Amino acid sequence: MSTTPLSDRFAIDRRKFLTRSSLAASLLGLGHALPAWARGSHGGTMARKGSDVLSGEHLTMTVADSSFATASRHGPAVTVNGTLPGPLLRLREGQNLVVDLENNSSMGTSIHWHGLLVPFLMDGVPGVTMAAVEPGERFRYEFPIRQAGTYWWHAHTLQEPMGHYGPIIIDPANGDPHQVDRDYVVMLSDWSPMDPHVLMKKLKVGEAPFNFQKTTATDDYPLSGAERRMWARMRMMPTDISDVSAPLYSYLLNGHGPEDGLEFAFNPGERVRLRFINGAAMTFFNVRIPGLPMKVIAADGQDVRPIEVDEFQIGNAETYDVIVEPTGADAFAIVAEAMDRSGMGVGMLASRPGARADVPLLRDPPLLTMADMGMNHGSTADSMDHGGMDHGAMEGMDTGSSGAASGTMDRSMDMDSMSMRDTSLLPPSVKVGPGVDMVSMNPVDRMGDPGIGLADVGHRVLNYRQLVSANMNPDMRRPTRLKEIHLTGNMERYMWSFDGQKFSAVTDDPIRFAFNERVRVKLVNDTMMAHPIHLHGHFFELVNGAPHGHQPLKHTVIVQPGGSAQFDLTANEPGDWAFHCHLIYHMHNGMFQVVTVRPLQGGEG
Amino acid sequence: MRAATLLLFPLAVLPSMAIAQDHQHGAQAPKESEATAPSHTPTEPSAGDGSGMDHDTMDHGTMDHSAMNHGTMGHGTPDRGMMEHGPMGHSGMEHSAMPDDTPIPQGPPPPDAFEGPAFAADAFVGAEKMAASRASVVREVSGLPVFWFQADRAEYRAREGKDGYLWDVQGYYGGDLDKFWFKSEGEGSFGEKPEAAEVQGLWSHAIGPWWDLQVGARQDLAGPERTYAVVGVQGLAPYLFEVDTAAFLSTKGDLTARIEAELDQRITQRLILQPRVELNLSAQDIPELGIGAGLDTAEVGLRLRYEFAREFAPYLGIEQEWKLGGSADYARLLGEGTSATNFVIGVRFWF
Numbered sequence: 001m002s003t004t005p006l007s008d009r010f011a012i013d014r015r016k017f018l019t020r021s022s023l024a025a026s027l028l029g030l031g032h033a034l035p036a037w038a039r040g041s042h043g044g045t046m047a048r049k050g051s052d053v054l055s056g057e058h059l060t061m062t063v064a065d066s067s068f069a070t071a072s073r074h075g076p077a078v079t080v081n082g083t084l085p086g087p088l089l090r091l092r093e094g095q096n097l098v099v100d101l102e103n104n105s106s107m108g109t110s111i112h113w114h115g116l117l118v119p120f121l122m123d124g125v126p127g128v129t130m131a132a133v134e135p136g137e138r139f140r141y142e143f144p145i146r147q148a149g150t151y152w153w154h155a156h157t158l159q160e161p162m163g164h165y166g167p168i169i170i171d172p173a174n175g176d177p178h179q180v181d182r183d184y185v186v187m188l189s190d191w192s193p194m195d196p197h198v199l200m201k202k203l204k205v206g207e208a209p210f211n212f213q214k215t216t217a218t219d220d221y222p223l224s225g226a227e228r229r230m231w232a233r234m235r236m237m238p239t240d241i242s243d244v245s246a247p248l249y250s251y252l253l254n255g256h257g258p259e260d261g262l263e264f265a266f267n268p269g270e271r272v273r274l275r276f277i278n279g280a281a282m283t284f285f286n287v288r289i290p291g292l293p294m295k296v297i298a299a300d301g302q303d304v305r306p307i308e309v310d311e312f313q314i315g316n317a318e319t320y321d322v323i324v325e326p327t328g329a330d331a332f333a334i335v336a337e338a339m340d341r342s343g344m345g346v347g348m349l350a351s352r353p354g355a356r357a358d359v360p361l362l363r364d365p366p367l368l369t370m371a372d373m374g375m376n377h378g379s380t381a382d383s384m385d386h387g388g389m390d391h392g393a394m395e396g397m398d399t400g401s402s403g404a405a406s407g408t409m410d411r412s413m414d415m416d417s418m419s420m421r422d423t424s425l426l427p428p429s430v431k432v433g434p435g436v437d438m439v440s441m442n443p444v445d446r447m448g449d450p451g452i453g454l455a456d457v458g459h460r461v462l463n464y465r466q467l468v469s470a471n472m473n474p475d476m477r478r479p480t481r482l483k484e485i486h487l488t489g490n491m492e493r494y495m496w497s498f499d500g501q502k503f504s505a506v507t508d509d510p511i512r513f514a515f516n517e518r519v520r521v522k523l524v525n526d527t528m529m530a531h532p533i534h535l536h537g538h539f540f541e542l543v544n545g546a547p548h549g550h551q552p553l554k555h556t557v558i559v560q561p562g563g564s565a566q567f568d569l570t571a572n573e574p575g576d577w578a579f580h581c582h583l584i585y586h587m588h589n590g591m592f593q594v595v596t597v598r599p600l601q602g603g604e605g
Numbered sequence: 606m607r608a609a610t611l612l613l614f615p616l617a618v619l620p621s622m623a624i625a626q627d628h629q630h631g632a633q634a635p636k637e638s639e640a641t642a643p644s645h646t647p648t649e650p651s652a653g654d655g656s657g658m659d660h661d662t663m664d665h666g667t668m669d670h671s672a673m674n675h676g677t678m679g680h681g682t683p684d685r686g687m688m689e690h691g692p693m694g695h696s697g698m699e700h701s702a703m704p705d706d707t708p709i710p711q712g713p714p715p716p717d718a719f720e721g722p723a724f725a726a727d728a729f730v731g732a733e734k735m736a737a738s739r740a741s742v743v744r745e746v747s748g749l750p751v752f753w754f755q756a757d758r759a760e761y762r763a764r765e766g767k768d769g770y771l772w773d774v775q776g777y778y779g780g781d782l783d784k785f786w787f788k789s790e791g792e793g794s795f796g797e798k799p800e801a802a803e804v805q806g807l808w809s810h811a812i813g814p815w816w817d818l819q820v821g822a823r824q825d826l827a828g829p830e831r832t833y834a835v836v837g838v839q840g841l842a843p844y845l846f847e848v849d850t851a852a853f854l855s856t857k858g859d860l861t862a863r864i865e866a867e868l869d870q871r872i873t874q875r876l877i878l879q880p881r882v883e884l885n886l887s888a889q890d891i892p893e894l895g896i897g898a899g900l901d902t903a904e905v906g907l908r909l910r911y912e913f914a915r916e917f918a919p920y921l922g923i924e925q926e927w928k929l930g931g932s933a934d935y936a937r938l939l940g941e942g943t944s945a946t947n948f949v950i951g952v953r954f955w956f
Contacts, residue, residue: 121729127742129726131734158745197749202915205753205955207869209915216871232844235815421814434782434811482709490814492841495748495781502781504747507739514717520709576725592746599720 047077047084049255051166051185054081055090062102063109063155068163068191070250070257075193078105078155078162084255085187085279086153086166093148093173099141101133108132109159111141112536112578113168114317115151115301115555118143120575123536125156128578128594132157148172149301150275150319152187158196161281161584165189169275170301177470178297180323181270188287188314188336188345190249190280200585203243204494210244211237213342213365221367234420236438238367239340240491240528241452243585244282246343251283251336258346258359264334266349268327273297274334275321278314281584284339284530284558286313286454287320289349290360292332294322296462302539302553303470312462313339313451315532315558317582320462324349331355339452339530341365366453372528373420374440374562426526430486431500435590436526437490443524446563447544452530464565465544467552473541475570476549479520483511487559487581487591489527494589496527496581502590510594511579513571522566525559531586532558535595536577540567556582571597752778753955757867758908760951762924767794769947777809784809786819786839791827802826805835816840823853829893832856845869860888861896872909877918881906890931895939897931910953922949 047068054061061080068077068084080086091097103109110132112124122143126132133139147170154165167185192199202209214237215221215228223231223238231238256262266272274294276287287294288311296307298321306323314320326332326349336345341362348356423432425439450461489496496502513519520543523533534556541551543566551568559565574597581591722728727735754776762769771792777784786809791802807821816838823833837851849865867881883904887896908922924947928936933943 120725127735127739130730131738132741200749201751201753204748204751206915212874214871214874216873218873229844235841235843235845434814437814479709481714482711484711492815493781493811502747504743507743508723512714512718514715517715517718574725588746590747596718596725598718600722600725 045079045082047079047163047255048082049084049260051083051085051088051187051254052081053090054087057096058098058100059087059089060100060102061086061111062104063159063164064104065106066163068193070191070252071259073191073193073250076162076195077191078107078109078159078164080164080166083166084163084191084252085189086164088166088185089153089168091145091168091170093145093170095145097141097143097145101139101141103133103135103137103139105159106135107159108134108157109164110139110156111153112156113141113151113153114534115149115319115539116143116168117146117537117539117573120537120573120577123575123577125536125578128576145170147301148176149298149303150185150277150321151301152277152279152317152319154279156578158584158588161190161192161196161199163191165279167275167277167279177303178273178323179271180273182264182266182272183275184264184272185254185275185277186264186334186336186347187254187277187279188283188285189252189255189278190244190283190338191252192244192248192250194248196281196584199244199248200588203585204589208237208240208243208491210248211239211242211340212245212247213239213241213340215239220364223367236420236491236528239365240368241340241366242283242338242342243494243529243583245338245340249283249338249343251280251285251338251343251345253334253336253345253347256347258344262347263350263353263355264347265353266326266351268351269325272324272326272349273321274324275319276314277319278316280316282316284313284315284451284532285336285345286311286339286451288335288337288360289324289332290335290357291329292324292326292349293460294324296467297321297323297470299467299552300539300554300556304552305468305470305550307462307466308460309462309466310459311454311457313454313558315451315530315556315582316584317532317534317556318554318558326351329357331357333357333359335360337362339366341453363453363457368452368528368561371444371446371449371563372452372561374438374443374526426486426500427484429484429499430488430526431505433500434493435490435495435497435502436488436500437492438526438528440524440526440562440564443526443562443564445565446560447542447565449560449563451558452561464542464552464557467542467544467554468546469541469550469552472549473551473553475518475572477518477570479518479568481517482520482522484522484524485511487523487525487527487531487533489529489586489591491528494585496586496589496591498579498591498593503592504590506593510576510596513569513595513597515571515574515597515599517571519569519571520566521569522564523557523559524564525561528561529583529586530558530560531591532556532582533580534582535569535579537573537575538569538571538577540569542567571595573597574600748781750778750780752776755953755955757953758949758951759953760920760922760949762792762947762949764945764947765942767796769794769800771949771951779809782811784817786817786821793827799827801828807835807837809839812838813840815842819851831859831894833861842866859891859894861891861901862886862888875912877910877912879906879908879910879920879922881908881924887932892935895932895935897929897933897935899930901929901932903927903929906949908949908951916955918953920949920951920953922951923947924949 045066047066063080066077066079077084101111110124110126120129122141123129149170151168153168154160167187250257253262293308293310300319330351332349334347346359421439423439447464450463454461486499488500539553539555542554557565577595579593579595580587724735756774758773760771762771773790775788777786779785786807788805791799793799803823803825805823807819809817809819812818817840819837819839821835823835825831833853833855835851835853839849842848846866846868852862854860863885865883867879870878872878885901887898887901890898904926906922906924908920910918910920912918926945928943936943
């Protein structure tokens with residue numbers, strides 16, 4: 001193992017880190033005078049913010065209980081090698097990797113290599129590919145690095161929301177097509193001092209307990225009385241955007257809250273690569289750098305043809321690499337606004353230490369629309385002007401709409417006459433029960449949707465239809481089989497599932513694919529929340545209308561509320577693979593399944 | 606506005622690719638490498654062109670991408686990707702729309718997919734170890750049992766005569782569909798025996814997305830000893846009314862029923878007005894309990910609470926109670942009033 005010191009490009013980070021650690025040390029000194037409960041600590045040591053860099057062929061990653069503090073919040077955390085996020089693994093395509101995981105924490109742990117093509121036994125999912133690594137135990141991961149790009153790793157237990165995650169950069173074996181002057185990881189996350197089990201219970205028994213943006217008698221939401229009554233009649237909330245939000249969460253960039261003043265250095269005119277990773281437990285982020293267009297060059301680690309945008313939404317577990325060329329100002333704010341706009345993470349691109357740009361105010365919270373209820377009558381939300389000429393047009397085409405942008409009027413009329421739960425619309429594969437509170441009436445493909453709240457922001461926002469694989473995909477076969485999977489849930493009971501059945505009901509009945517089978521998977525979202533769905537061990541191709549052979553490769557796909565999304569999968573990695581919603585409390589309440597690829601003797605990756 | 610500008614450019618002038626580049630570079634300090642990038646773009650497919658779009662429209666979308674491709678190329682990297690996807694993408698542009706028209710059939714997995722072990726890791730990790738691990742994960746990700754306790758009303762009641770108190774609490778332990786549910790309520794005046802006190806233990810089973818069927822027993826702890834069998838339905842009605850209805854059959858054969866409904870009307874994110882209605886009914890006269898057949902009592906209340914935390918909210922309110930019909934007659938016989946107005950102060954909390 002070799003722990004390389006922070007390189008020049010992380011120089012700012014290091015300076016921060018030094019002051020932070022002395023601060024942490026003094027806090028620790030102070031802390032010892034207090035009882036454990038008052039320190040909010042269960043491990044005693046403070047997590048250092050930001051990542052060290054690990055590279056080489058043999059690494060050791062040590063999980064430990066810890067404490068974390070940001071602004072006025074502090075509480076228990078879990079660290080790997082003492083930092084939050086844990087170490088950046090800087091690897092090279094074609095190398096071999098051995099990682100010794102040591103568990104010094106008080107809980108079972110594991111590391112899942114998110115987006116990496118690994119033999120299934122190395123995938124790190126307790127109950128599926130291994131047993132959890134219990135306190136005091138070790139586990140050795142060993143696999144070749146078969147790809148390049150931006151990825152991340154995280155625990156596949158409830159240690160993940162406490163800080164057990166970190167970035168991975170894999171340099172291409174044959175040189176990077178993108179020449180840049182600086183290369184930064186921007187790992188987004190959300191952190192709360194509340195224990196994950198407690199948090200989950202409150203979600204279960206409370207009525208959207210962390211949402212402080214509900215409709216009220218005194219709010220400013222552009223909703224008519226009739227619309228408000230309609231939502232109440234449906235027993236749903238138009239503000240049900242995020243289950244957990246800023247009243248509980250601090251939004252972090254590389255472990256740093258907005259008040260920490262995280263800086264990424266640049267010299268004017270340089271090309272800067274920013275590798276955005278959404279390592280949050282429950283938060284979708286809207287990412288902007290006001291005044292600076294971003295050229296998206298990779299999605300989920302895989303190169304795409306460059307697309308210039310002003311903003312993109314990044315779901316949990318997704319990654320986007322962008323190139324920016326900051327010039328004309330001393331500083332630019334990197335803004336990661338939570339999708340429900342309750343709070344934001346902020347960092348600075350700074351041309352000199354201390355340079356600051358204005359941080360925009362939080363925008364008004366978005367509201368769910370007709371389309372989010374699966375009643376797509378003209379893509380109210382989509383056809384507007386996000387500077388995206390193409391998606392507007394395509395969306396209209398897709399839904400055969402007259403382009404009606406007048407949501408308000410037909411929204412109330414339509415909802416009156418429609419059942420929100422017409423279970424006859426579901427295929428027999430979906431088990432209907434108390435866990436299904438909504439059925440999408442007309443779940444159209446929403447690949448062209450920029451994401452909740454971004455339809456009319458007035459500038460260019462990325463959508464999935466714009467992603468085109470930069471390289472030719474290896475498998476050009478047309479899928480021989482369509483597999484439809486419904487994303488189901490009940491907001492009131494906080495139940496989540498696939499096809500109406502949580503994991504306990506289907507433990508012996510996984511989703512089956514034959515080795516090398518080419519399958520089209522259609523995900524239909526019968527809920528009013530967006531779900532980032534992740535398949536382990538594979539890349540799939542978004543069916544997004546990209547030119548033949550150039551469908552973008554992803555490991556995680558956001559399925560918009562009330563809509564559908566399709567991907568083509570070549571099931572060429574034998575074994576058992578987790579398949580789940582990457583909102584951790586959705587996964588931990590049932591939206592989890594196993595995908596098996598058989599026979600096993602097809603070769604183990 | 607950038608969006609509008611971008612739209613106008615290619616519509617106004619012809620070689621839209623060139624314009625796109627100009628615009629691109631105009632926005633920032635031009636880089637030499639980009640300025641000299643060769644113009645390949647006409648052979649570049651547009652992003653997301655698979656659906657066979659109108660090319661006039663698509664040009665706008667293409668514009669940015671092609672401009673960026675130039676930027677990338679301009680740096681002189683030998684780009685395998687670029688070499689390949691020019692021609693390939695181009696052919697895709699022409700053909701991709703066609704095969705997509707025929708639907709892909711749904712069907713069961715091929716027989717191969719059922720081969721081999723049920724759980725792939727068993728042979729490598731150990732079947733026993735994996736079974737235990739799987740069991741704990743199934744438990745963890747399919748909903749651990751939850752304990753919940755809520756005091757919906759715990760209040761001091763100021764009124765004519767002696768002031769009184771009231772509690773109304775409930776809670777459960779269990780999973781998503783089946784729970785052990787308990788309820789207790791009671792009231793009285795200070796310095797006197799409680800007028801009413803009861804506990805219920807119920808099995809609660811989800812019968813729909815919003816409704817639970819509840820079956821169990823109720824024990825009265827004040828006044829004449831009574832035990833009841835309980836059947837009820839509790840849940841969330843349209844328009845977000847919390848509704849709790851139950852029928853009670855006593856060991857003496859008396860049949861009574863209770864309907865409660867309340868609504869949280871948010872004034873602000875933390876200030877909440879809660880109207881509440883409760884009706885008690887009886888199928889027969891029950892003289893020893895002072896209950897007449899028909900509508901027995903009605904309560905209408907209005908409480909204004911402030912949620913310091915979602916879990917802790919003190920409130921102020923007013924509640925009006927009436928005895929009706931035969932019950933009112935019994936009350937008058939005993940020289941009691943048939944209605945009362947309570948000014949209440951209390952706290953609602955849960956954990």
